[in-house]
Amino acid sequence: MTTLILTALNYVSPTEAISDFYQMSRQQIAAQARILAEQGQNNEQFKSVIEVCANQLAQQIQLMQERFLTDKPIKIALTGSVLTHNQLLKHHVEEQVAQKSTVQFVTLEGSNAAGVKNFILEDFK
Numbered sequence: 001m002t003t004l005i006l007t008a009l010n011y012v013s014p015t016e017a018i019s020d021f022y023q024m025s026r027q028q029i030a031a032q033a034r035i036l037a038e039q040g041q042n043n044e045q046f047k048s049v050i051e052v053c054a055n056q057l058a059q060q061i062q063l064m065q066e067r068f069l070t071d072k073p074i075k076i077a078l079t080g081s082v083l084t085h086n087q088l089l090k091h092h093v094e095e096q097v098a099q100k101s102t103v104q105f106v107t108l109e110g111s112n113a114a115g116v117k118n119f120i121l122e123d124f125k
Helices: 002-008 014-021 026-040 044-067 081-085 087-100 112-123
Strands: 074-078 103-107
Touching: 002 014, 002 026, 026 081, 044 087, 074 087, 081 087, 087 103
Parallel strands: 074 103
Antiparallel strands: none
């Protein structure tokens, strides 16, 4: 993975990449994450890391469902650039959760706060 990351982001060494990372804005980090996601689509190690992350997120969603039982159909909002722009991660999360429960996934666009507000208000219409 180190070679893939360094090559995709045009770094010579991990030390250089780490040093730059600590000086980046959130937008710069997101831009680099997009580059890695595109480069890694055909890399089995990358896919494996994505699957592990997706499984962990799915487990957190399932734990939340167990703690907050309700009669209403469950909607889960996916938000944030990683979940909205990385289709591999999004697909694996949805697939893992769907294996154990019936939920409706909603992808929110724009800022998280505005998206959550709209998401909640739709339930009260």
